[in-house]
Amino acid sequence: MLDIRRIREDPDPFRAALARRNLGDAVDRLLEADERRRSVTSRVEELRAAQNRASKAIGAAQGGEKQQLIDEVAKVSGELKELDPELAKAEEDLRSLLAEIPNVPHESAPDGFTDEDAVEVSRNHEEPPVLGFEPRDHAELGAMLGMLETERGARTSGSRFVYLRGDLVFVQFALMRHAMDVVVEKGFSPMIPPVLVREEAMYGTGFLPTDAVNIYVTRDDELYLAGTSEVPLAAFHLGEILDEDDLPIRYAGYSTCFRREAGSYGKDLGGMFRLHQFDKVEMFAFCTPETSWDEHERILAIEEEILGNLEIPYRVVNVAAGDLGGAAAKKYDIEGWLPAQQRYRELTSCSNTTDYQARRMQTRLRRAGGELEVLHTLNGTATAIGRTLIAIMENHQRPDGSVEIPAKLHPYLPERARVLAPRS
């Protein structure tokens, strides 16, 4: 949620920033709703002040004088009752507008509206490596290994659901453990959060109301399945005031993630690139506004370290302003090279959501001097299953369909699983 007072005081920067999201008129709609709300508010408040004064006098008055004062104030009360719906509507209009308008992109987010407009900022290799043989895609490798069951997944649950089997399960565990170890060493404290969450948590993170189509909802309990542990991690401090001295606060959440993937029909079918259910280790940070951009780079560096450890060729792109999720002011995607697709595909990402989520969550910070302020939040993927497994399988495959698991994962693996071998 944006800060309506700052918009009122200095709307032009907001106008310009939101125009980059194709929402050039949003600021004026906001200002209009704000103006309406304030004018009704001041009328109502004048009447209420009169009513309060009268009530005080009545409390002190006696007998007939009392009755007379009561009769007089009735007129004011009547007027107030009439204005009430008007005020409620004005407030609701502003509130719902604010709820759906996304964060303002940071100046360093490039112009544009699609993933094509993202700007590469770095990579960990020169040219994509050439395997020297015709690479198989991960679905084929998974089938050859007998470790990825897509048809049976579909039979049980529908498309975009899979079974992982055999040693690939241990590779997932190894990956999770490795990612967790890396991020914990960087100061993130481990968490296993709830994945079914209340509406406030979804609203606070900005997934509701705008992204409702992508969220699973339980039928009888009005609980939502989190698409990322960002949701419960952010909500961990919902409504709280954190001491400046305690910041930054960093959590690493391990959870299963559920996404409806509405609107992605036909994209990335087969295999496990785009699943309705996958496991992920997610970083989440609460910090002061003045440190959040540094924190963002820090999180990016951790993500790069993890992919580097996995010996995956990747590049980092700065996502275009118009392609950002609603809460983000800036986002990096790290795209891993997938030999079978001959393309870079998103493996992880990290966003600075500045004060957008924190304001919705009412998570604030108390400065050493006692002042209250909305803080900043950030999130980033440490490792996401499905995609990271794909990158490992495709990049470390051998001509015979076996897969070498990167050395950094070996300490977490049964020895036989250091190489995944096809069934003969």
Added chain:
RNA sequence: GGAGACGUGGCUGAGUGGCCGAAAGCAGCCGCCUGCUAAGCGGUUAGGGGGGUAACACUCCCUCGGAGGUUCGAAUCCUCCCGUCUCCGCCA
């Protein structure tokens, strides 16, 4: 699934119609005092939204889980909703 209790400020907790945005304690902050530390003494500290200011000051409105209602007036009375906890049952 059945029964009951409760929701008040940063925290604990009092408050059953006007003197209450709210006792007391804790915690925090500012002083004082005391070789240091600890203790002690005095003062002070809720949040949000308008107006106002260069910024303060000042001022008004709202907020005691939420939404309605009764009343001139509600933390307090009524209705509904939400949430939390406890006991019993069931259960990974």
